Amino acid sequence: MGHGGGGRMSAELVEHLFVPAFGNQADAGTGDCAVFELGGARLALSTDTFVVRPLFFPGGSIGHLAVNGTVNDLAMSGAVPSHLSCGFVLEEGTELGVIGRIAQDMGAAARDAGVAVVTGDTKVVDAGHGDQVYVNTSGVGLIQAGVDIRPQRAMVGDVVIVSGSIGVHGIAIMSVREGLEFGTEISTDSAALHPLVAAMLAVTQDLHTLRDPTRGGLATSLNEIAATAGIGVRLVEKAIPVPPEVGNACALLGLDPMYVANEGKLVAFVPREHADAVLAAMRAHPLGADAAVIGECVDEHPGMVVARTAFGGTRVVDMPLGEQLPRIC
Structure with a gap:
């Protein structure tokens, strides 16, 4: 299970098993999607599989995630997402009403994101050999000329903004899965981010790196970028926006919000x-209203992420080995 958690074990699985098997055509980088030229156009292509449990949770469902997750992978290259494919793996005995609700959520999320679901596939497995519904989506988008966003471009002096x-x-x-109550309902933040990226690119096309910190959280994304670019990342811990309800829940569960x-x-x-201009544009957009500067890139400790604590000390923010929260996407 640790190999699917998005941490160090996942990276090793890709690097040492899949890339050698696929040969030179495999991208050994840590980007969210592949970028290539076809017919004179620069395209981004991404695929993702969703196995979240439960299927429905406050503010969303596996259907919303399947669309937004793939759309966001494309957006992190600066691409404008356009078309998606959809594959369903259904367990025998799953109620058609459940499947229909998920499909309706996917359709609504696609319309909200301005993308079209244009092809797909369905497979059914024996009862007990699945978990009701798994969904795979692939997506393609167009990257405009002059945009070059990838982890290798992060450099010393860059400002880190969340x-x-x-x-x-x-x-x-976790609150739904474990039946926990924290005094207030915590809803997913699932959303399609390409409109926010467009607002940032309207300020400058010279955005170096973007990443949506999904599995493994913010800490894993920052570590991957630092290692790929060969730079250090220095954070200010108190500047990282953590809602009180999330902080309290993490304290109760023994988790680090990072x-x-x-x-x-x-x-x-x-x-x-x-x-400053990019931060202002982000804060002017509904999806970036709470944007904050949380750190900078430095030439010390290349490949590492450190954080200055509220007590004036410094701690290493390492990449997790496996997973803290199983099956969150």
Whole structure:
């Protein structure tokens, strides 16, 4: 299970098993999607599989995640998402009403995101050999000329900005799964982020790196980028926006919000000269109203992420080995 948690074990599985098996055509990088040229156009292509349990949770469902997750992977390259495919793996005995509700949620999320679901596939497995519904989506989008967003471009001096409160989605899932009550309902932050990215690109096309910190949370995304770019990341812990209800839930469950999954937030590495304008544009957009500067890229400790604590000390924010919260997407 640890190999599917988005941490160090997942990275090793890709690097040492899948990439060698697929050969030179496999992308060994850590981006959210593949970027390539076809017929004179620059395209982004991504695929993702969703196995979340429960299927429905406050503010969303596996159907919403299947659309927004793939749309966001494309958006993190600066692409404008356009078309999706959809594959369903259904367990024998699953009620058609459940499947229909998920399909309706997918259709609504696709319309909200301005993308079309244009092809798909359905398979049914024997009872006991699935978990009601698994969904795979692939997506394609177009990248405009002059946009070059990838983890390799993060560099010393960049300002690190997060688009809003972290840890919300993972805690929303956990609260339903474990039947926990925290005094207030915590709803998923699942959302399609490409309109926010468009607002940022309207300020400057020179955005270096974008990432939606899903499995493994903000800490894992930052570690992947630091390792890929060969730079250090220095955070200010008190600047990282954690809602009180998420912080309290994490304290109760023994979790670190930095490692809890998000589904509607992004982290951006922005050249310092553009950081103020990009931050203002993010805060002017509903999806980035709570955006905050949380750190910077430095030439010390390349490949590592550290955080200055509220007590004036420094701690290493390492990549997790496996997973904190199982099956959050």
